[in-house]
Amino acid sequence: MKFDAQDTRLALDALTVGYGGVPLISDIALSLRAGEIVTLIGPNGAGKSTILKSITRHLAALAGTVYLDGEDMRLLGGREIAQKMAAVFTDSIRPEMTTCFEFVAAGRYPYTGSFGALTPEDKKIVGAALDKVRASELAAREISSISDGQRQRILLARALCQTPRVIVLDEPTSFLDVRHKIELLEILSDMAKKDGIAVLMSLHEIDLAARISDRIVCVRGGEITAVGSPDQIFTDEMIRDLYGIERGSFGALLGNIELPAPCGAPRCFVVGGGGYGIPFYRALQKRGVPFAAGILLWGDVDLVVAKPLSQEVVCTPPFQAARAQDTAKAKALIDAASLVLNCGAPVGEYNRCNAELLQYAAGAGKTVVTDLDGLDAAIAREGTV
Amino acid sequence: MQKIFSVLFYGDTSDPAAYNILWKIRLPRIALAALLGGALSLSGFLIQTFFRNPIAGPFVLGISSGAKLFLTVAAVFLYGAAGSLPPLFTVLVSLIGALLSILLVLGIGVRVKNMSALLVIGIMVSYICSALTDILIQFANDADIASLTHWSHGSFSAATFADVRFSAFIIFPALILTFLFSKPMGAYLYGEGYAHSLGVNVRAFRVLLVLLTGVLSSVVVAFAGPISFVGVAVPHISRRLLKTQKPIWMIPATFLCGALFCVLCDLFARTLFAPTELSISTVTSVLGAPIVIRLMALGRRKNEI
Numbered sequence: 006m007k008f009d010a011q012d013t014r015l016a017l018d019a020l021t022v023g024y025g026g027v028p029l030i031s032d033i034a035l036s037l038r039a040g041e042i043v044t045l046i047g048p049n050g051a052g053k054s055t056i057l058k059s060i061t062r063h064l065a066a067l068a069g070t071v072y073l074d075g076e077d078m079r080l081l082g083g084r085e086i087a088q089k090m091a092a093v094f095t096d097s098i099r100p101e102m103t104t105c106f107e108f109v110a111a112g113r114y115p116y117t118g119s120f121g122a123l124t125p126e127d128k129k130i131v132g133a134a135l136d137k138v139r140a141s142e143l144a145a146r147e148i149s150s151i152s153d154g155q156r157q158r159i160l161l162a163r164a165l166c167q168t169p170r171v172i173v174l175d176e177p178t179s180f181l182d183v184r185h186k187i188e189l190l191e192i193l194s195d196m197a198k199k200d201g202i203a204v205l206m207s208l209h210e211i212d213l214a215a216r217i218s219d220r221i222v223c224v225r226g227g228e229i230t231a232v233g234s235p236d237q238i239f240t241d242e243m244i245r246d247l248y249g250i251e252r253g254s255f256g257a258l259l260g261n262i263e264l265p266a267p268c269g270a271p272r273c274f275v276v277g278g279g280g281y282g283i284p285f286y287r288a289l290q291k292r293g294v295p296f297a298a299g300i301l302l303w304g305d306v307d308l309v310v311a312k313p314l315s316q317e318v319v320c321t322p323p324f325q326a327a328r329a330q331d332t333a334k335a336k337a338l339i340d341a342a343s344l345v346l347n348c349g350a351p352v353g354e355y356n357r358c359n360a361e362l363l364q365y366a367a368g369a370g371k372t373v374v375t376d377l378d379g380l381d382a383a384i385a386r387e388g389t390v
Numbered sequence: 391m392q393k394i395f396s397v398l399f400y401g402d403t404s405d406p407a408a409y410n411i412l413w414k415i416r417l418p419r420i421a422l423a424a425l426l427g428g429a430l431s432l433s434g435f436l437i438q439t440f441f442r443n444p445i446a447g448p449f450v451l452g453i454s455s456g457a458k459l460f461l462t463v464a465a466v467f468l469y470g471a472a473g474s475l476p477p478l479f480t481v482l483v484s485l486i487g488a489l490l491s492i493l494l495v496l497g498i499g500v501r502v503k504n505m506s507a508l509l510v511i512g513i514m515v516s517y518i519c520s521a522l523t524d525i526l527i528q529f530a531n532d533a534d535i536a537s538l539t540h541w542s543h544g545s546f547s548a549a550t551f552a553d554v555r556f557s558a559f560i561i562f563p564a565l566i567l568t569f570l571f572s573k574p575m576g577a578y579l580y581g582e583g584y585a586h587s588l589g590v591n592v593r594a595f596r597v598l599l600v601l602l603t604g605v606l607s608s609v610v611v612a613f614a615g616p617i618s619f620v621g622v623a624v625p626h627i628s629r630r631l632l633k634t635q636k637p638i639w640m641i642p643a644t645f646l647c648g649a650l651f652c653v654l655c656d657l658f659a660r661t662l663f664a665p666t667e668l669s670i671s672t673v674t675s676v677l678g679a680p681i682v683i684r685l686m687a688l689g690r691r692k693n694e695i
Contacts, residue, residue: 061587062587082589083588083590083591085589087588090587092583092587094584096581098580098581098584100580100635101629102629103634107636111576111577111580111584114577114588115589119570119573121572121576
């Protein structure tokens with residue numbers, strides 16, 4: 006199927022949405038081109054669903070205009086709208102004695118005659134939609150007997166049967182396990198790229214939102230706080246602000262969630278690097294032991310976890326011998342700590358400093374442990390840690 | 391048997407007693423049972439569609455009892471006997487009663503948003519209406535008590551061809567109208583929000599469903615009194631037989647099944663302990679209530695209710 010990527014499929018102009026006449030979010034402006042995936046993110050209750058429902062006309066918009074394929078939606082009839090826009094809202098309705106095929110075929114509603122009889126052409130489209138979501142083998146199954154992951158794909162197939170220009174989805178990946186989340190998003194992204202369907206959705210999983218979206222819209226506390234590409238939006242601070250994260254952290258780069266760091270002066274110094282330290286940082290966090298870490302080269306994957314969990318991390322520019330001031334700083338931290346954890350990261354030309362630190366620790370009479378058992382034993386022995 | 395045939399098909403009037411029994415008593419009764427049974431089952435199917443719940447029904451939700459209460463009021467205060475009111479008037483009065491009790495159940499139901507609570511409310515409304523009806527009957531004239539009591543338990547025994555003609559005049563247009571709306575009904579079964587996104591005018595459609603349910607069930611109450619459990623049991627049986635939910639099949643099937651079901655139940659009511667006649671509700675309850683219990687049990691298991 007060919008489509009013009011410059012085509013504007015959906016445009017919101019000064020849209021004001023809310024419940025019961027009370028505006029929640031005002032003056033929303035947004036437009037989606039063919040094949041574009043735009044995702045709304047933001048905390049629960051921020052108004053993501055309200056925006057989506059106002060676009061699909063489940064809620065009356067309080068002001069402003071929604072243009073569907075260039076036409077003011079208020080001037081379109083229900084049938085015309087249904088031929089151009091499909092909505093996927095997860096609900097719990099599981100009709101009995103209905104096969105998946107029948108369920109999906111309901112999506113042909115805006116095209117069938119007054120008694121809803123399916124033509125061979127309709128049946129072909131239903132079959133193709135099932136194919137596209139990789140659910141052909143479910144066609145004859147009862148809709149009430151399939152899993153949540155399968156059901157979500159069936160809902161998507163039903164939307165595809167409307168051969169829409171725009172699909173609106175409200176948290177399509179909620180309640181799905183990781184495998185089904187990935188599958189569903191892959192199908193969505195396929196659909197957008199190959200058929201040029203514009204996709205507007207809300208997602209809870211910001212890590213997934215970052216991967217699939219062309220553009221991200223941040224919704225918080227009744228306003229749209231930012232719109233931009235995932236690269237622009239997904240910085241640690243932006244996410245922290247958007248969701249009001251005060252304890253713990255969300256790493257925008259890799260999407261890792263960390264619990265709050267243990268408080269207090271560092272009692273343990275971790276010598277890691279190259280990913281070797283990650284399980285140890287998390288183990289120390291779980292045991293409530295405040296720690297410092299080093300010496301890590303800038304860009305080391307260890308930093309992604311060490312930064313949010315430790316009290317202090319000693320870093321040095323990569324691919325060269327550590328700067329003298331960094332080595333000195335690390336030694337000072339070892340002096341203050343009672344325990345040194347050697348994570349077993351290989352030592353080579355660029356991080357000779359770490360071998361030096363371990364030697365220094367042994368020389369200073371610090372307990373040096375190399376695994377979690379040793380760590381637990383040392384903690385028990387000291388009792389005070 | 392031969393006699394029946396000759397009276398039926400050749401208009402044999404040689405035995406006036408047989409002719410009268412067949413043409414004035416038995417046939418109108420069978421025809422009325424079939425018509426009203428179909429109408430009642432269809433109204434059950436509609437209200438189940440409305441609530442998307444297989445246990446809903448005009449009797450269970452208090453719709454029939456509301457109609458019954460209003461009719462009794464009209465009968466006691468205006469004429470003195472249920473049978474002597476003009477049919478259009480009785481239908482209108484029972485329609486008002488039916489719609490008011492639906493609105494009452496809906497009005498409370500909106501607040502609870504819970505299917506089993508809604509059913510309990512419906513059953514309570516039904517009890518209240520029945521109690522009020524009983525009080526009214528207590529104070530009615532002695533002569534009317536027999537007919538009112540008889541009617542308030544449901545019976546096809548007073549059927550005449552005039553009743554059949556009149557009820558057909560209402561039921562068949564309602565049936566056709568229902569059938570014409572089978573497409574949006576199918577979409578509605580998949581959820582209100584979804585039906586809306588397909589371009590169905592959900593609000594108007596819900597009003598239509600309630601009106602059709604009210605009309606169909608109030609005709610039944612006006613002519614035969616409240617008949618229990620048919621509205622729940624027959625759509626369920628039809629669904630089992632057809633193995634589908636699609637309204638386009640379910641509407642005619644439910645109507646036919648209901649007609650057959652009520653004719654059979656009436657036959658049992660008339661013959662089981664002849665010459666004593668049972669009320670039709672006695673028979674339909676015995677046959678229908680176990681089906682409702684079964685549905686409840688199934689629903690519990692699936693956490694749908």
